Amino acid sequence: MSSARHDVLTIGNAIVDVIAHADEAFLAKFGVVKGSMTLIGADLAETLYAAMGPATIVSGGSAANTAVGVASLGGRGAYIGKIRNDSVGDIFAHDIRASGISFDTPRAVDGPATARCFVLVTPDGERTMNTYLGACQNLTEADIDPATVSGAKITYLEGYLWDPPAAKVAFRKAAEIAHAAGREVSLTLSDSFCVDRYRAEFRDLVCTGMVDLLFANEHELKSLYETADFETALAAVRSEARRAVVTRSEAGAIAVAGSETVSVPAFPIERLVDTTGAGDHFAAGYLFGHTTGRSPEAALRLGALAASHVIQTLGARPQVELKALAEENGLY
């Protein structure tokens, strides 16, 4: 195995977030489930935007946020995702490159516009997402550059990639290249409704060993194993996955691998602003720790720290250098 060019490659839906405050009545009016991610078409996207309050626009996309988190911690990150050659695509490309991430996926020159996620933040800080996938539909296996995949210590893929049909083929190709190069593959389950849509396929990825490291939050894990009991779900993932990291919001996080169990508390926060990106940044912290030879406990603590920062900001990208924050907290 040659030396790695990147610590972490992430692959996902390339999305720009359009974030506004909203009340519960607004969610009810549009029939969206609080805390979840709903796919919407171009027409509903336009209707929803027109009805939303004044917005803040920040690049997003789950796996892209994770790559940015890795880079902010001092890791070497790369990203693969599909945008169009439009002004929203310009925003996405600028921000991810300005964050120090290698991003060379060819842009679509026609077809649907760059994806946007309309994020509604309720007064309790919870985020509800409505995603117009647009150009993400055009991510195909041709976009998976073998040198980039084999040059990364770990390739991290988002479950949301199961939504655009061609992307799952790209996902499998990336996983095969990574393993052929002796690298690791990681998957996040993304969202409990996403697990509902693709449960059998996700379990297959875990059971067959196509995924070495699984990320899930408590709700997603319970959905994967169709149980309301966390301990049952944890026992199931322990028996099926090589290694799994499970986040439980303010109850902290736990990593399991065979009989090994490591857990850490949540990192304390001053004020919850917006939960968008919490899971993405937990993964960033863990992946950075994991690929730089830190212990599972140290990796979990970095995850908890990164998540605690991003939920105190609007949007899913860090507003400070996470490396400096980790140093201040004696975690680097």
Place this chain on the structure above:
Amino acid sequence: MSSARHDVLTIGNAIVDVIAHADEAFLAKFGVVKGSMTLIGADLAETLYAAMGPATIVSGGSAANTAVGVASLGGRGAYIGKIRNDSVGDIFAHDIRASGISFDTPRAVDGPATARCFVLVTPDGERTMNTYLGACQNLTEADIDPATVSGAKITYLEGYLWDPPAAKVAFRKAAEIAHAAGREVSLTLSDSFCVDRYRAEFRDLVCTGMVDLLFANEHELKSLYETADFETALAAVRSEARRAVVTRSEAGAIAVAGSETVSVPAFPIERLVDTTGAGDHFAAGYLFGHTTGRSPEAALRLGALAASHVIQTLGARPQVELKALAEENGLY
């Protein structure tokens, strides 16, 4: 005088802010003066954006921010400013309308793109602005709707309107319509370098009574009267202006009208994030108080409160309802 449709009409350069953190070295590299507003062309805008860090995009424009502040306090606001029919223009139009402001200025269908301001926020929270005026160059007197002007209790104009050449004609037309309808006219000096560029014209507007209410910060006032001494500048504006409101950052603010003097302290803050929009929101609070029959002291206090909120957020638009904030603080 018929009853007013709006409390405050503001007219200014319609701009979307692209905000990134930057260090002092970055400012030095681009030769920009910290804390000021510099006009840039399309080429430099592209170069600067490519070199900037990851950005947050929020609608801005000085007078537009003020209109939004007035509406957030519960006032009735209208806005006139020029955008193009492009995606950045869509962002501007969405946000100002979603904030409850009447905005009906016809969009340019060709010519330069909607204006963007590249805002660099240094670690001390100070903002340095680089503005590509674009479509603002096309604001003309034809865009000044007489019914809108005569239907507003006060028309507030930004000094920045002197930068796009055709806009000053629009400015004068608006002031004349307002006065003919028995309404008031207000001007903010905007920026000390802006005062440097147009000092004689601004003094003429004040001396001839075309402006009833002048807003300035300490630096702008000193620049207007070419003195380093604040008391000298204050005495000068007292003798020349009908009424002037002068802000002094953490030293509070003062309103003078003839021999009358009212001053208030700055409103305490927890954490300075970004000074962008401080002056705009001070004006919003004062204008709201002034047009709803509050005393100069009450109006100043509302200004100080609104400014204190916006400097604790990234960008120049409020993240909470200012009316509720004023109520919580016993100022409504």
